[in-house]
Amino acid sequence: KHPRYLVNGVVSGIRDYGNRCGIPTITGGFFFDEKYTGNCLVNVACLGIVKRKDLANNFAGGPGEVMILIGGRTGRDGIHGVNFASADLTATSDEDSRGAVQLGDPITKEPVMHACFEVNAKHLITGMKDLGGGGLSCVVGEMALEAGCGADVDLEKVPLKEPGLAPWEIWVSESQERMMCTCKPENVDKVLEIFDMWDVLATPIAKTTDKRRTRLFWNGELIFDMDLEFLTGGPVYNRPYTLPKVSSKANEKFPALPSDKEVILKMLSDFNVASKEWAIRQYDHEVRASTAIHPMVGKLNETGPGDASVLLPVPGSKRGLAAAIGCNPWFCEADPYKGGMAAIDETCRNIVAVGAMPNAFTDCLNFGNPEIPERLGVFREAVRGLGEIARELNIPIPSGNVSLYNEAPGGKHILPTPMLLGCGIIDDVTKAVTADFKRAGSCIFIVGKTKDEMGASLLFRKFGGVEGEVPGVDIPALKRNMANLLKAMDKRLVLSCHDCSDGGLAIAVAEMCISGQIGAELDLSGMEGDLRRNLYSESNSRWIVEIDGKDVTEFTEIMGDDAQIIGITKGDSLKIKDNGTEIPVSEMRKAWNDPIWNIMGGGSQ
Known part of the structure; x- marks a missing residue:
């Protein structure tokens, strides 16, 4: 794609999402160079302010809690998004990886934010985290691993954009506008009531367990069972490197x-x-x-x-x-x-x-x-x-x-x-x-x-x-x-x-x-x-x-x-x-x- 097309699309996307979310776009920069022509970069950062007493953890409080999926429905958009981001681009990437790009919906995003603010301010939740790279496959494990527990997930409960998604697609989809929160069982109804008041979809889909394993169920059938540390902890690489020759x-x-x-x-x-x-x-x-x-x-x-x-x-x-x-x-x-x-x-x-x-x-x-x-x-x-x-x-x-x-x-x-x-x-x-x-x-x-x-x-x-x-x-x-x-x-x-x-x-x-x-x-x-x-x-x-x-x-x-x-x-x-x-x-x-x-x-x- 021509750089002019890309610049126009990126600026339009940031404008149409940010402006509609009611968040000011206050600073930024452009960097032009021939070396970005085949692989342009778009970096976005966001600042927020919160009272110290309301700071939320990004992990669960422990075993026996309910994990509630919040916000947009899960679809086939964004599948293998992080894989695409970690692959060298080729001449056919535009067509081959189109499904890896998420479809944003800022109209959904704003009430999701306000509803999350409210449940957090009322201290009804023990932890909260966004669904980014890897979707559910990452957020579930990350919230459980930091809490020293595991998780059982009922994938059929996940709200979908369209019928027919396979369990693995639901598990790795990176559809936007989604958050995950954890809460004590006695607070589930209060949390769901607040999200319903904001007209935001919120669905209990998992529970934290005292076994350090991630288990997935599909209509009651166990379809995935893996050690959480192995799945989510991640490897530590020790690759060879060559120090660069610097300008002098x-x-x-x-x-x-x-x-x-x-x-x-x-x-x-x-x-x-x-x-x-x-x-x-x-x-x-x-x-x-x-x-x-x-x-x-x-x-x-x-x-x-x-x-x-x-x-x-x-x-x-x-x-x-x-x-x-x-x-x-x-x-x-x-x-x-x-x-x-x-x-x-x-x-x-x-x-x-x-x-x-x-x-x-x-x-x-x-x-x-x-x-x-x-x-x-x-x-x-x-x-x-x-x-x-x-x-x-x-x-x-x-x-x-x-x-x-x-x-x-x-x-x-x-x-x-x-x-x-x-x-x-x-x-x-x-x-x-x-x-x-x-x-x-x-x-x-x-x-x-x-x-x-x-x-x-x-x-x-x-x-x-x-x-x-x-x-x-x-x-x-x-x-x-x-x-x-x-x-x-x-x-x-x-x-x-x-x-x-x-x-x-x-x-x-x-x-x-x-x-x-x-x-x-x-x-x-x-x-x-x-x-x-x-x-x-x-x-x-x-x-x-x-x-x-x-x-x-x-x-x-x-x-x-x-x-x-x-x-x-x-x-x-x-x-x-x-x-x-x-x-x-x-x-x-x-x-x-x-x-x-x-x-x-x-x-x-």
Whole structure:
């Protein structure tokens, strides 16, 4: 399928499901590369909030409990879905595996959620878990195994979409909108009454037992009996791996570049930088009326890119919940260890940029076939990087997912893609900061050290650079800069803030100009090293910050040597004094705004 068809279908599917569920779609990202052409990735994460006293277990309470299947009926859609996800794609996968794709029903999903909230809030259930990969075959075993018990399942009781499903099809179907809960026998009627009130199908189909076995019955006949630990515990693999050869400074070839004006405009037009408004405007990020900071920032109809979105999840409270993603698959391809660390660094930068302290991460680790030693070596190093920086930051990764075997026809594999979603707390959302320049005459600072780290940068990818040092993470510096920058934001010293990522300092400032409709005059003579490396290096742990002139002294006292002034907001162009470059903001906006609209359609003339 053509990438344009796939992008349109994915965006439409997320829109039509998420909007109808009444859940705001508040943040996200696009990553375009030839290596995704034969195997596109779609990662979705969800944040929820619950009172601590109402936290539910995802396993049963013990033997003698009733397992109740909730929500949608079970059909032939989604059969072997996880098998399909773990198989290399071929030219005939579209037809051969069509039945592996689940059919979503958001109209069923919303009342299922509300009914689950109610039975949980009334503490009528002992455990609850969704039916994901493997359907009943996984959820039954997982809920029983964690509780130290077994389960007897009556498969004929499972509500079906159509007659004639074989027992094995019912057992492994991955039909959507289904949950499983467990409860004491005396609470079954109360639980079923609540689901009936919400017009949600709920059917007792199994009981937990004191035998650590999974047994399936069909109209009273035992058709399956297997040791639970063997069935559900899963094997531990110890496969051979080959550590990757990483990009290095020794083999670097810096590309011949056109003028900086042309470089900046071309990078702003790159699909990985250009405006994603075509997709964002299809999503409802305002539903529930609690979104304080939106995915795009600036004046209405002249918005630019933001860093993180901020919700006000508790009515009447000023505490905000910030959410942002972080991922750089090109870093991970060039140096998986540094790429894994960079994913968390970027997530932290985005969250801190709005004034929130990073609190937790979740991830989806998308990699190739782990049976190939080179692929497993890349996966190993990326996970090592993720784990090392998370431990040093003392920030948990309490949940996540792994997607392997992402290979396309002909043996081509995707870019290694560790996708991170982070959340953070801001105690007073009125102190939140956005990325758009606010006024002319402010001072522009760069926070964090810019290093000669050009490996896998957008500049090298766009203009033919070879290898180079991949940006690393100085974890103590990251912790110090986050703490100090948040301290300055808490004192309301920061007018605007934007993280440095794709395209480096130059693109970060250009994006702030675009979203604020204000120009900037840069003078990088105070920075060490080559001008172009300073402009386009993608060193981690850096932010561009706008500070009012009267607050510069206090800001620099807080930040110390980690902040350096590099210019002022001024006029209606981006000027680089060091070499005379001048680019009108209107020209930058057009270069940034138009590319995806032009490809996908719908842009205004």
